[in-house]
Amino acid sequence: MLKVHVLVHLRPDILDVQGQAIRQAVTAAGHGGVAAVRVGKSFRLEIDAPNVEAARDEIERLCHETLSNPLLEEYTWEVEPS
Template sequence: MSRFAALVEVRLRPGIADPAGTTIERSLPALGFADVTGVRTGKAIRLEVEADDADTARSRVEELCRRFLTNPVIEDAEVTVEAAS
């Protein structure tokens, strides 16, 4: 078994309202960032998993996303897996 570091980036699906992103975007011109648009928020989850190989680790993390970390109706998740240091 090897240890793998995983990063799960969760974001709202296109077309789903993002009130936090809207609030941030409305505040930006007052801070001198009028040229920034399309703000969307999300969350990043870092974890480590023990598995025989990277593909198995990715499958386990994707299963964790489907069962617990995301709401598949409104959220998408991108999983990155690499050998843990």
């Protein structure tokens, strides 16, 4: 079983209203050093494949077509040690 961790974030050019609100709140709470906050989603997948190479296309398709909306979001993924 291949364990894959996918992170989806808003693209850098899209205003992250949640992140902005959180940054303001933590700044107000005294964490003055927090310059930026971006909020995203994390997915942990278990894929039935022998290795990364066998699954790479499927993971890419899944991320691109389903787990993110490319108009708005970008993603990264990595295989976790099992």
